[in-house]
Amino acid sequence: xxxxxxxxxxxxxxxxxxxxxxxxxxxxxxxxxxxxxxxxxxxxxxxxxxxxxxxxxxxxxxxxxxxxxxxxxxxxxxxxxxxxxxxxxxxxxxxxxxxxxxxxxxxxxxxxxxxxxxxxxxxxxxxxxxxxxxxxxxxxxxxxxxxxxxxxxxxxxxxxxxxxxxxxxxxxxxxxxxxxxxxxxxxxxxxxxxxxxxxxxxxxxxxxxxxxxxxxxxxxxxxxxxxxxxxxxxxxxxxxxxxxxxxxxxxxxxxxxxxxxxxxxxxxxxxxxxxxxxxxxxxxxxxxxxxxxxxxxxxxxxxxxxxxxxxxxxxxxxxxxxxxxxxxxxxxxxxxxxxxxxxxxxxxxxxxxxxxxxxxxxxxxxxxxxxxxxxxxxxxxxxxxxxxxxxxxxxxxxxxxxxxxxxxxxxxxxxxxxxxx
Ligand code: UD1
Numbered sequence: 388x389x390x391x392x393x394x395x396x397x398x399x400x401x402x403x404x405x406x407x408x409x410x411x412x413x414x415x416x417x418x419x420x421x422x423x424x425x426x427x428x429x430x431x432x433x434x435x436x437x438x439x440x441x442x443x444x445x446x447x448x449x450x451x452x453x454x455x456x457x458x459x460x461x462x463x464x465x466x467x468x469x470x471x472x473x474x475x476x477x478x479x480x481x482x483x484x485x486x487x488x489x490x491x492x493x494x495x496x497x498x499x500x501x502x503x504x505x506x507x508x509x510x511x512x513x514x515x516x517x518x519x520x521x522x523x524x525x526x527x528x529x530x531x532x533x534x535x536x537x538x539x540x541x542x543x544x545x546x547x548x549x550x551x552x553x554x555x556x557x558x559x560x561x562x563x564x565x566x567x568x569x570x571x572x573x574x575x576x577x578x579x580x581x582x583x584x585x586x587x588x589x590x591x592x593x594x595x596x597x598x599x600x601x602x603x604x605x606x607x608x609x610x611x612x613x614x615x616x617x618x619x620x621x622x623x624x625x626x627x628x629x630x631x632x633x634x635x636x637x638x639x640x641x642x643x644x645x646x647x648x649x650x651x652x653x654x655x656x657x658x659x660x661x662x663x664x665x666x667x668x669x670x671x672x673x674x675x676x677x678x679x680x681x682x683x684x685x686x687x688x689x690x691x692x693x694x695x696x697x698x699x700x701x702x703x704x705x706x707x708x709x710x711x712x713x714x715x716x717x718x719x720x721x722x723x724x725x726x727x728x729x730x731x732x733x734x735x736x737x738x739x740x741x742x743x744x745x746x747x748x749x750x751x752x753x754x755x756x757x758x759x760x761x762x763x764x765x766x767x768x769x770x771x772x773x774x775x776x777x778x779x780x781x782x783x784x785x786x787x788x789x790x791x792x793x794x795x796x797x798x799x800x801x802x803x804x805x806x807x808x
Contacts (some may be wrong), residue, residue, distance in 0.1 A: 391777040391791060393768035394800035395750055398674070399635035401797045405623050405642040406432035406788040407457060407616035410481075411581040414555045415616060416440050417484035418582060419461040420449065420492055421562055422589050424611030426461045431616060433457075435785045439479045443471055447485070466493060473499035473530060479785070483511055484552055486532060487560035490523055496534045500527065509716070517544045517557035521564055541566030541605055549574050549686040554601070555582055561603035562591045570601040576687040577646045581617045588612040618666075620646040621693045622787060625762050627651075627670045628697040629794070631659050632704060632770045636671040637797055644668040649690045656680045657701060677701055679709030679744050686715070696722045696763035703731035704770050705744035713738045722760035725753040729767050729775065750775040755782040762787065769799055776804075 407430035417440065419426050431437060431453070441451055441459075448467035452460040469489045476482040476499035489496035501511065511532075515525050518534060520542040525534045541564050544557060554574040559582070561568035573579070575597055583596030589612045592604035623642045630637040631654055644651060644663040651661050654670065657677040662669045679702045684692040692715035702709040703726055713719050720740055723733050729748040734741045750773030755761035761783040768775030777783075780803075783790055791801045 388778065389780055390804045391765065391780050391783070392802055392804055393750070393765065393775045393777070395768050395771035395773065395775060397769070397798060397800060398633045399630045399637050399769070399794070399797040399799060402638040402640060403626065403793045403796050404640050405618045405626075406430075408432070408578055408581070408619040409434055409436055409786050410551070410576070410621075411578040411616050412437055413440050413481045414484050414552070414559070414578065414582045415585045415614065416444060416459075416461070417488055418559050418586055420444070420447065420463050420466070420485060420488035421559060421586070422609035422611060423464045424609070426589070426611050427458065427613040428461065429458045429613070429615045430618075431457045431459050432619065432788045434788055435781065436479050436481065439475060440482065443475045443482055443485060446472070447489070469493045469495045469497055471498040476501055480509060481552060483514060484556060484559075486514060486534065487518065487556035490518060490534045490536055491539055491560045491563045494535065494537055496532070498532045500530050500532055511553070513546055513548065513550045513553040514556045517546070517553065517570070518560055520544050521560060521568065539564035541568040541603070543569045544571065546570065546572040551576050551579060554579055558583065558593065558596075558601060558603060559586070561605060562586055562593070562609065563607070564605040566605055568603045568605070570603075571599070573599050573601045574686060575599060577617060577620065585614045588614050617646070618642040621691065623647060623668065624650040624691070624694045625697050625766070625787070626793070627654055627659070627668065628694070628701050629766050629769055630670045630797075631657060631672055631677050632701050632766050634672040634674050634676065635797070636669075638667060638669040640667045642666060642668060649688060650694050653680050653682060653690065653698065657705065677705040679705035679707040679742065681710045683712040684715050692716055692719060693759050695719060696759045697766055699723070699733070699740060699742060700726065700763040700766040700770075702742040702744060703733070703767060704746070704748055708741060708743045711740045711742065721756040722763045725756070725760070725764055726767055728753055729771055731767070747772050749773055752776040752778065755779040758782050758786045765790065765794070769794070
């Protein structure tokens with residue numbers, strides 16, 4: 388299996404471009420199932436998760452052409468299947484995003500239940516409850532969600548908890564439903580808004596995305612169109628944290644700093660000097676050690692759970708102690724044990740991690756366990772004295788485009804060791 392090798396303790400310095408958002412690309416590609424007309428999407432990141440959804444859509448009959456750059460052409464005129472098999476869904480939970488669109492477009496969908504994952508049980512009950520409220524008949528058989536509905540009808544749906552892909556699934560399904568759907572307690576993440584903007588470009592009638600009440604007036608069909616995916620705020624935050632942990636100075640272009648205020652405020656609290664423009668953000672530690680910060684994760688606009696592990700890495704070498712509380716996923720501290728192998732002083736109590744900053748981490752062989760946990764190990768490796776080897780990096784490739792190339796562009800001493808070495 389491939390590994391990343393990092394020689395740490397060098398400040399990052401320089402400029403890089405941020406890629407399109409993974410968590411916007413996945414629902415947007417799934418939503419293309421709703422239209423019979425050609426669609427072009429640009430700013431698509433080259434990621435393993437994108438390859439997975441492209442394979443899934445290909446099996447369903449969608450014609451997809453990807454170019455060398457970041458553009459994709461999609462034609463979902465003739466679909467040949469409503470089945471999302473276990474083999475693909477188990478590699479990426481977000482495959483559940485095809486459930487709403489398939490059901491709405493074909494009146495039938497069979498999607499493998501995603502099951503558990505490293506960061507928690509992650510049920511999909513809210514997705515199913517919403518679709519049932521719209522008239523779908525749903526059965527769970529042999530590990531599959533089997534859903535049927537002649538034509539979904541609009542409904543008023545109150546989500547019991549804030550769920551990002553749950554909101555997206557229902558929003559997509561409601562686009563072609565008969566009548567009006569109102570989603571109460573909807574997720575407000577920018578990627579939900581990006582999906583709504585994409586669907587509206589194709590003629591959908593969605594209002595209120597970005598607030599907790601989304602109103603969708605169903606239409607009979609969608610048209611084709613072109614769309615540019617928004618930048619990845621988590622990739623942006625990860626590189627900023629990487630600069631902060633190495634006491635460096637970087638500028639990130641092609642991004643949207645307005646989408647990550649909660650993260651920028653925490654980095655400032657940690658001692659970073661941050662400057663922003665509409666499509667760029669820069670961070671300068673002026674060579675200083677970061678200060679430890681307290682963080683509590685929650686749905687947008689609060690601090691994102693997808694940045695929790697990276698802030699934990701920062702706290703490990705910061706001055707003072709910081710408390711991190713994870714409220715979104717019940718088991719998202721898999722990185723703690725690996726950080727401890729590098730010398731970090733972290734105590735875990737339930738959903739809280741108390742981290743006493745130490746002067747230096749030391750390089751060690753570590754294991755990536757999930758996507759964002761892997762990012763935190765890369766950050767720790769960049770700051771650590773000596774060599775860090777990160778194993779199982781396929782997790783990183785799911786969500787970070789060319790991570791070693793981008794970090795090398797910022798002066799990091801990092802390389803990928805191919806399989807078999
Ligand atoms: C999305 C993001 C992921 C991010 C997460 C939280 C994508 C592709 N992934 O994941 O990167 O970490 O939001 O910001 O966009 N839950 C239920 N029942 C449900 C659905 C969710 O109990 O039907 C629970 C989950 O177990 C979790 C919480 O709700 O505890 C939030 O999960 P959710 O927002 O659904 O996460 P995802 O959409 O899977």
